[in-house]
Amino acid sequence: MIRHMPVAALLAAAFALPALAAEIAPAERKSDYEFMGPQTRAMQDDDTANPGMLGVLDGEALWNARVGATGKSCADCHGDARESMKGVAARYPAFDPALGRPIDLEERINQSRVEQQKAAPFRFESNELLGLTAYIALQSRGIPIDVSDERLKPFIEAGREIFNRRQGQINLSCAQCHNDNWGQKLAGAPIPQGHPNGYPVYRLEWQSLGSLQRRLRNCLSGLRAELYPFGSSENVDLELYLMSRAQGLKIEAPAVRP
Amino acid sequence: MTARTLINVPAKARRGEVIEIKTLIAHPMETGYRVGLGGELIPRNIITTFVCNYNGEEIFRADFARAIAANPYLTFFTTATASGTIAFQWTGDNGFSASEEAPITVE
Numbered sequence: 001m002i003r004h005m006p007v008a009a010l011l012a013a014a015f016a017l018p019a020l021a022a023e024i025a026p027a028e029r030k031s032d033y034e035f036m037g038p039q040t041r042a043m044q045d046d047d048t049a050n051p052g053m054l055g056v057l058d059g060e061a062l063w064n065a066r067v068g069a070t071g072k073s074c075a076d077c078h079g080d081a082r083e084s085m086k087g088v089a090a091r092y093p094a095f096d097p098a099l100g101r102p103i104d105l106e107e108r109i110n111q112s113r114v115e116q117q118k119a120a121p122f123r124f125e126s127n128e129l130l131g132l133t134a135y136i137a138l139q140s141r142g143i144p145i146d147v148s149d150e151r152l153k154p155f156i157e158a159g160r161e162i163f164n165r166r167q168g169q170i171n172l173s174c175a176q177c178h179n180d181n182w183g184q185k186l187a188g189a190p191i192p193q194g195h196p197n198g199y200p201v202y203r204l205e206w207q208s209l210g211s212l213q214r215r216l217r218n219c220l221s222g223l224r225a226e227l228y229p230f231g232s233s234e235n236v237d238l239e240l241y242l243m244s245r246a247q248g249l250k251i252e253a254p255a256v257r258p
Numbered sequence: 259m260t261a262r263t264l265i266n267v268p269a270k271a272r273r274g275e276v277i278e279i280k281t282l283i284a285h286p287m288e289t290g291y292r293v294g295l296g297g298e299l300i301p302r303n304i305i306t307t308f309v310c311n312y313n314g315e316e317i318f319r320a321d322f323a324r325a326i327a328a329n330p331y332l333t334f335f336t337t338a339t340a341s342g343t344i345a346f347q348w349t350g351d352n353g354f355s356a357s358e359e360a361p362i363t364v365e
Contacts, residue, residue, distance in 0.1 A: 046280075048266035051329040054284040057262045207287075207328035 023179055023245065024193055031249055032192035035183075036258060040204070044256040052134060052202035052254030055127070055209045059135025062128060068119030074132075077116065081139055089137035090144060090251050093240045095151040102155050102240050105133050106211060107231060124230040130209040134200050137253035144250055145197060147243045159241025162234055168225030174238075189258070195246040196239060198255025209254060212239050260356055261285060265346065267360035271338035279310070279318075280333045283348055283356060289324040305350035308332060313342040322350070338364045 033041065043049050063074045063081055078084040093102040096111075103111065109132055110121035122129035147156070163174040177186065178194035185191065199212040206214075213235045217227040228234040266280035283305070290302025302324065310318040317336050346358045 046266075048264045048280050048282060049331060049333075051282060051284075051331065053264055054262045054282065054329060057264075204327075 023175075024182070026248060029195070029246065029249055030193060031197055031252060032195055032257065033198070033252060033255065035190040035192040036256075040256055040258055044198075044252070050202065050254065050256055052200070052209055052256060055131040055134045055200070055202070056138050056254060058127060058131030059133070059138075062132045063135055068113065068117030070116065070118050072117050074112070081136060085136045085139040087140050087143045089140040089253060091146050091149075093147070093152075093155075093236050093243065095149055095155075101233065102152055102236055104213075104236050104239050105136060106213075107236075109133060109136070125211060125214055127209075130200050130211065133211070134209060134254040137200065137251065140251040141253065142250050144248045145243055145246050147240060147247065152240060152244075155237050156241050156244045158233075159237035159239070159244075162238050163241055163245075167220065168223035170223045170225075172223055174219065194242065195249055196242040197246055197249045198252045198257065200253065201255045201257045203257045205258065212242070261348070261354075263346075263356065263358045265358050265360050267344050267362055269361070270363045270365065273338060273340075273364050275338045276335050277338050277362075278333060278335055279344065280331070281308075281310075281346055281358075282329060282331045284329055285348075285350070285354070287322075287324075287326055287328045287330060291324070303351045303354075305330060305348050305354065307347075307349045309347045310334070310336075311345045311347075312336060313340060338362065340364055 033044065036044075043051075047053050060081075066073045066076070075081070089105055092108065093104040094108070095101070096103045096108075106124070106129055109129065113119045114121050122132070166173045166176075174194065177191050182191050182193045196212050199215070200209045201215070202209050203215075213228075213230055216235055216238055217230075220227050228238075262284040264280075264282040266278075268277050271277050285305050286303060287305065288300055288303040290300070290304075292300045294300050304324055304326070305322045308318075308320040308322065309316060318334050320332060322330065341362060341364045344360050344362055346360075348354070348356045
């Protein structure tokens with residue numbers, strides 16, 4: 001196993017491996033929660049200690065707020081989110097037939113806002129969009145990820161291609177860390193498998209909630225690669241591939257991450 | 259403007275029991291040392307004081323400083339003495355003020 005090799009051999013292996021490395025077997029998949037220290041886990045486990053829940057409170061207020069030219073709230077159409085939004089986050093990004101491509105939960109919220117409420121879309125990474133996404137994602141807690149819709153296949157493949165492609169000045173692919181070397185350390189911090197089951201997450205380093213797209217851009221920046229713009233097809237394909245790669249893992253949003 | 263808060267006080271306790279109180283409040287805790295995209299200094303905006311009163315009597319107080327992270331989380335202990343109200347008050351820069359209350363029944 002690559003993961004149990006000494007450092008020198010490991011480095012040699014990491015740089016010699018072909019672009020397409022072995023994926024994590026379903027039985028070995030575990031949430032990034034499992035790689036965190038006990039204090040950070042305790043924070044996530046207690047809803048009165050998890051700062052992500054402050055965003056959820058914002059989201060709940062927005063869910064019930066009447067806005068836009070139509071004066072409708074989310075609740076006016078969708079009713080009680082605890083019922084209507086159950087399981088929704090576990091199957092996003094989802095295929096949008098009208099657009100002919102997948103859209104993530106954030107884009108879906110903004111789509112409703114523009115088309116149904118006739119209101120201005122929220123900015124990416126705004127407190128409003130993160131809060132509403134967190135509130136909706138919370139309703140899927142404990143529900144396993146399922147992005148098995150056949151129409152998503154080509155987009156998952158596109159995401160897989162990006163995941164396995166070496167990028168940036170560091171010339172590394174996502175797979176080289178998160179498939180080949182999960183469980184090892186990078187500058188003292190554990191390398192997790194890189195699953196998307198807790199987003200939006202409250203990241204302690206950010207001192208705020210953040211989306212999966214922000215996290216992806218953060219990793220690309222670490223590779224000194226060009227960042228995909230928010231809402232770009234590359235980002236959504238990557239999100240979708242990560243969801244397919246985490247198929248069956250339970251949603252734990254809003255998670256706390258270090 | 260009221261800030262979002264999350265308070266965790268046990269609803270019931272035995273007289274003399276040591277109880278844990280947890281508070282979390284949404285606040286940017288801007289240090290005053292950072293610069294914006296245009297190079298201008300972002301002014302300090304922090305919570306400066308937190309006070310907890312138990313039936314009107316002060317049981318805990320904290321002074322906050324710039325190095326405390328955003329959305330500060332505080333946890334502390336007290337002895338359950340009587341039924342009543344535990345009140346929380348945060349004050350800070352730019353006239354920031356937020357207060358919360360939690361009832362407690364002591365048997």
